[in-house]
Amino acid sequence: MRGCGTARNLLIASHTLTVTWSILALYAMISPVYRVRGGPAEATIAFLAYSATYLGHRINIPVLDALAVQLVPVLAASLTIAMFSVYSLLGLAGAREPSTGAEAAALLASLVALASTGPLTGADRVAAAVAHLLTTGTRYQVNAGYIDLGRAVAVPGPAHYLAAGLHGALAWGAAALTLLAIAGSLAAEECRAQSPTEEPELGLGAAEE
Amino acid sequence: MALSLARLLGAPVAVVVVAGYSMYPTLKPGDIVVVEKIASPAEIKPGMIVVWCTGPHSCVIHRVVKVVDERAVVTKGDANPAPDPPVPMSDVEYRAVYVVPRIAYLAPLAAAVAYDIARAARRLAERAAELEAYQRLVVLGFLAYLVALMLTPLVAPKPATPLGNLEALRPRVSLVNASLSKGVVTAYLHAAKTKLLDVEGCVARAAHVSARCAASLEPMGKGLYRLRAAPVPAAEFYKEAYLSGATRLEVDAVIRLSLGKLYARVPVLLHWEPPRARFYPVNCSLVVVNPNPSPLRVNITVIRANLSAGPGYSVKPLPTLRLQASLPPLGKTVEQLRGAQLVSIYISYPLPGGKGKGRIHAGGRCVR
Numbered sequence: 001m002r003g004c005g006t007a008r009n010l011l012i013a014s015h016t017l018t019v020t021w022s023i024l025a026l027y028a029m030i031s032p033v034y035r036v037r038g039g040p041a042e043a044t045i046a047f048l049a050y051s052a053t054y055l056g057h058r059i060n061i062p063v064l065d066a067l068a069v070q071l072v073p074v075l076a077a078s079l080t081i082a083m084f085s086v087y088s089l090l091g092l093a094g095a096r097e098p099s100t101g102a103e104a105a106a107l108l109a110s111l112v113a114l115a116s117t118g119p120l121t122g123a124d125r126v127a128a129a130v131a132h133l134l135t136t137g138t139r140y141q142v143n144a145g146y147i148d149l150g151r152a153v154a155v156p157g158p159a160h161y162l163a164a165g166l167h168g169a170l171a172w173g174a175a176a177l178t179l180l181a182i183a184g185s186l187a188a189e190e191c192r193a194q195s196p197t198e199e200p201e202l203g204l205g206a207a208e209e
Numbered sequence: 210m211a212l213s214l215a216r217l218l219g220a221p222v223a224v225v226v227v228a229g230y231s232m233y234p235t236l237k238p239g240d241i242v243v244v245e246k247i248a249s250p251a252e253i254k255p256g257m258i259v260v261w262c263t264g265p266h267s268c269v270i271h272r273v274v275k276v277v278d279e280r281a282v283v284t285k286g287d288a289n290p291a292p293d294p295p296v297p298m299s300d301v302e303y304r305a306v307y308v309v310p311r312i313a314y315l316a317p318l319a320a321a322v323a324y325d326i327a328r329a330a331r332r333l334a335e336r337a338a339e340l341e342a343y344q345r346l347v348v349l350g351f352l353a354y355l356v357a358l359m360l361t362p363l364v365a366p367k368p369a370t371p372l373g374n375l376e377a378l379r380p381r382v383s384l385v386n387a388s389l390s391k392g393v394v395t396a397y398l399h400a401a402k403t404k405l406l407d408v409e410g411c412v413a414r415a416a417h418v419s420a421r422c423a424a425s426l427e428p429m430g431k432g433l434y435r436l437r438a439a440p441v442p443a444a445e446f447y448k449e450a451y452l453s454g455a456t457r458l459e460v461d462a463v464i465r466l467s468l469g470k471l472y473a474r475v476p477v478l479l480h481w482e483p484p485r486a487r488f489y490p491v492n493c494s495l496v497v498v499n500p501n502p503s504p505l506r507v508n509i510t511v512i513r514a515n516l517s518a519g520p521g522y523s524v525k526p527l528p529t530l531r532l533q534a535s536l537p538p539l540g541k542t543v544e545q546l547r548g549a550q551l552v553s554i555y556i557s558y559p560l561p562g563g564k565g566k567g568r569i570h571a572g573g574r575c576v577r
Contacts, residue, residue: 075277143383
């Protein structure tokens with residue numbers, strides 16, 4: 001049946017995108033977004049962890065500690081939707097028509113991806129602000145004149161480039177995901193209407209024929 | 210807003226909503242104060258809570274602590290440590306007559322909101338029962354995620370400063386003392402959390418005159434360092450500085466630290482002293498000393514005379530000697546003045562900055 005095939009393909013596309021989103025979001029959270037080099041500071045900043053020294057002393061950056069805690073739900077959500085989507089994809093791969101569980105997972109995943117875009121973009125800006133703060137204030141007045149501790153530079157890490165592109169694309173991608181999932185859901189309903197004898201099951205995988 | 214409108218209309222009564230903690234605990238933020246217009250300044254007494262305004266929309270509600278000559282009042286917030294500056298009597302417009310505590314209207318408002326939320330929740334629960342299981346999963350899963358996103362900022366640590374106290378780790382260098390002696394600037398620098406390694410460059414400046422300087426740095430222990438710097442060429446620099454009348458000398462030195470550089474500025478005062486002259490009767494000589502690090506050209510006028518014996522002494526003038534001498538920096542010149550028994554010496558020298566000429570005097574009787 002054409003409707004069922006379309007629904008299945010849309011849901012596969014939707015889940016593939018959410019899995020990709022999850023992997024990229026996890027990568028953006030655990031890999032360095034900024035590296036600060038030169039001058040008094042040496043720092044490697046990721047959203048969930050960081051390592052920083054200032055004038056040879058290991059330092060705590062309270063704002064990054066707070067950021068890591070605030071991103072725990074996003075981390076948990078990324079892992080969860082990655083697992084749900086992979087499980088749904090596995091189910092969809094062996095079936096001709098999608099289950100309601102797969103639709104629910106697609107819709108939930110896309111909504112979570114949409115909602116997570118804000119915190120991730122915010123986290124990127126916080127990390128950028130911290131990196132900027134570490135590179136500034138290296139020249140300051142003292143009683144005998146002024147001290148220049150050297151020029152520090154913040155080099156964006158690969159995760160930043162990924163995240164910068166990811167976040168812009170993800171806002172749209174996640175919206176597209178939602179639309180895909182809804183379209184998939186409608187197509188699945190159409191599919192079920194055309195084959196009333198087949199009862200969809202409430203699971204995350206696909207309904208077996 | 211209500212007060213602004215009342216003031217505009219000249220209403221005898223108005224209401225004010227308290228916005229800050231300056232009158233705490235008498236007035237709390239959110240309390241509503243009913244105020245009435247003050248008819249005459251004589252009504253204002255210490256202890257009264259009044260409203261005074263500095264603009265159409267900026268008013269302050271504070272307690273009167275003092276009335277100054279019936280022209281101004283001094284007010285103070287109950288929780289403020291210091292009183293406000295005196296306010297002209299004409300700016301004091303209203304006095305508080307009644308306070309409606311915030312609890313009186315916030316509690317019913319909160320109860321009404323809570324009732325509405327409870328009603329909405331009940332309706333949602335009724336609707337939720339009609340949803341399919343997978344729809345419930347989506348709704349509840351997404352709601353749980355949103356709640357988690359909202360709650361995590363509450364459990365996350367609240368940073369007092371974004372980067373912690375980096376200030377405490379920074380090196381500090383202070384200038385303990387600086388002096389100028391014999392054309393050499395000596396400065397003592399105290400370094401904390403760093404070491405001063407060497408001097409990379411040095412420039413001396415006095416008014417518009419500047420020159421490179423030779424500098425050295427010696428560690429004195431316990432974070433103390435001695436910086437010595439002298440302009441190169443010193444005579445030329447100080448000559449120009451003397452002619453320009455500079456009274457301040459600055460040494461700018463770039464000192465390499467264990468991390469980074471110190472751009473040190475050492476200011477010292479330039480004291481130009483007049484030359485000193487001393488006459489030595491035994492060998493009839495004049496010594497003129499230049500105490501300054503700049504060379505000095507002086508004109509020496511020697512009025513000479515001999516004494517002739519007879520019934521009493523008589524003075525026989527001799528031709529006046531006019532000499533010119535160039536005194537080296539911090540050096541001296543010796544002039545032999547033999548050939549006369551009595552000498553009176555006048556030495557004129559240019560004042561710093563070309564401001565005329567100074568004169569010193571010496572003289573005496575030569576001993577043969």
